Amino acid sequence: MRLIKLKLASFRNLKNLELTPGDKFNVFYGNNGQGKTNLLESIYLLATMKSFKQAKNSELITFGSEFALVKGAVERDRVRREISLLLEKQGKKAKIDDKLATRVDDFFGNLNVVLFTPEEIAMVRGGPELRRRYLDRAVFTCDIGYLTAYHAYVKILKQRNALLKSGEAFGLDTWTEQLAQAAVQVVERRSAWIGEIEKLLQRFYSEISGNDETVQIEYRQHAVDQKNWEKDPRQALLDALKAHEAEERRRCTTVVGPHRDDLHFGLNGRAARHFASQGQQRSYVLALKMAEIEYIARCFEAPPVLLLDDMTSELDRERNENLMEFLKKRQMQVFITTTALDNVALGATDQVSAFRISAGKITN
Numbered sequence: 001m002r003l004i005k006l007k008l009a010s011f012r013n014l015k016n017l018e019l020t021p022g023d024k025f026n027v028f029y030g031n032n033g034q035g036k037t038n039l040l041e042s043i044y045l046l047a048t049m050k051s052f053k054q055a056k057n058s059e060l061i062t063f064g065s066e067f068a069l070v071k072g073a074v075e076r077d078r079v080r081r082e083i084s085l086l087l088e089k090q091g092k093k094a095k096i097d098d099k100l101a102t103r104v105d106d107f108f109g110n111l112n113v114v115l116f117t118p119e120e121i122a123m124v125r126g127g128p129e130l131r132r133r134y135l136d137r138a139v140f141t142c143d144i145g146y147l148t149a150y151h152a153y154v155k156i157l158k159q160r161n162a163l164l165k166s167g168e169a170f171g172l173d174t175w176t177e178q179l180a181q182a183a184v185q186v187v188e189r190r191s192a193w194i195g196e197i198e199k200l201l202q203r204f205y206s207e208i209s210g211n212d213e214t215v216q217i218e219y220r221q222h223a224v225d226q227k228n229w230e231k232d233p234r235q236a237l238l239d240a241l242k243a244h245e246a247e248e249r250r251r252c253t254t255v256v257g258p259h260r261d262d263l264h265f266g267l268n269g270r271a272a273r274h275f276a277s278q279g280q281q282r283s284y285v286l287a288l289k290m291a292e293i294e295y296i297a298r299c300f301e302a303p304p305v306l307l308l309d310d311m312t313s314e315l316d317r318e319r320n321e322n323l324m325e326f327l328k329k330r331q332m333q334v335f336i337t338t339t340a341l342d343n344v345a346l347g348a349t350d351q352v353s354a355f356r357i358s359a360g361k362i363t364n
C-alpha cells in the first residue's frame with residue numbers, strides 16, 4: 001500500500017502542491033511554520049477523512065478560499081486508484097476514481113496510515129480522552145464495522161443525555177437498554193484490538209529498550225464489575241447503569257459506558273502514567289506504534305503508510321535509530337517531517353527522497 005501521487009489545492013498554506021513520493025522514506029525538511037505538518041495532515045485526511053488536529057473544514061481551507069481539494073493516487077495489491085476529498089465549509093465529498101463514494105467501506109482501506117506525532121507521547125501521561133481517541137482510530141483501521149457500532153452508540157448516548165438533561169422522570173429505561181446493547185459492541189471490538197496488540201507489544205518494547213522490563217496494555221471499564229462482565233456483558237452494563245442512575249439524574253449525564261472507559265498502559269505491573277520515566281514512556285508509545293503497524297500489515301497483508309511528524313524532537317538518537325531500523329526492514333512507505341535532514345537517523349541508504357518545504361511550496 002502506498003501513495004504514488006498527491007495533489008493539493010487550497011489546503012491550509014499549501015495552495016497548490018504536487019508531489020510524487022518515493023516508495024520508501026520521504027523526508028520533508030524546512031523551518032518552522034512552512035507547511036510540513038500540513039502536508040502530513042492532508043495525507044492523514046485522505047486516509048481517514050479526519051484531521052489529526054481535530055480541525056474543522058473551515059480551518060483546513062486556505063484563508064480566503066471557498067474549498068480545498070486533496071487528491072491522491074494510491075496503489076494496493078498492484079491496483080491503482082484515485083481518491084479525493086473536496087472540503088467545503090459545510091461538508092466533505094469523497095470520490096474514488098471520480099465516482100462519489102457513498103459507502104464508508106468503499107472509501108476506507110484504500111490508504112491505511114499510522115500517525116506518530118510528539119503529542120502522542122502525551123497519551124501516556126495525559127487524560128483518558130487522548131487514549132480513547134487513539135484507540136477508536138486504531139480499532140477502526142482494522143475493523144471498519146467499528147465505526148458503525150461507535151456511531152450507533154454515540155447517537156443513543158446523546159439521546160439518553162438529552163433525556164437526563166430534560167429532567168423527565170420516564171423513558172430512561174428504554175434508552176438504558178439500548179445503550180447497554182450498543183456499548184457491548186464498542187467494548188468488545190476495542191478489547192479484541194487490544195488483545196491483538198498485547199501479543200506484539202512486549203516484543204517491540206524489549207527490542208527498543210534492550211532490557212527485561214515487562215509491558216502491559218489493558219482495557220479498563222469504568223464502574224463495570226469485571227466478573228459480571230465475563231458472565232454477561234449486557235447485564236453487567238445494565239447493573240452498572242442502574243447503580244449510577246441517581247448520580248446520572250443529578251449530573252444530567254451518562255456516567256457509565258465506553259465514553260468513560262480508559263486504556264491502561266502498564267510497565268512492570270505498574271501504571272506507566274505515574275511510574276514510568278519520560279524515556280520509558282517514549283519507548284512505550286514507540287513500541288505501541290510498531291505493534292500497530294505490524295497488526296495492520298497482518299490484517300491487510302500490506303503494511304500501512306507511516307506518518308512521522310517531527311519525531312526527532314521527541315526521540316533521542318538511540319530510539320530514533322531503533323525506529324528507523326524497524327522501518328528499513330519493512331516494505332513500507334514513510335513520510336517524515338523534520339527541521340533538518342540530518343536529524344533523521346537513516347544512515348547510509350539510497351531509499352530516501354528528500355523534499356525541502358518553504359512557505360507552502362516544495363522548493364527542490
Ligand SMILES: Nc1ncnc2c1ncn2[C@@H]1O[C@H](COP(=O)(O)OP(=O)(O)OP(=O)(O)O)[C@@H](O)[C@H]1O
Pocket residue numbers: 011012013014030031032033034035036037038039058059060061062063310337339
Ligand atoms: N487555513 C489556513 N490557510 C493558510 N495558512 C494556514 C492555514 N492553516 C494554517 N496555516 C499556516 O500553516 C503554517 C503552519 O504550517 P505547519 O504546521 O505545517 O508548519 P511546520 O512546517 O510543520 O512547522 P513546525 O516545524 O513548526 O511544526 C502556519 O504558517 C499557518 O499560518
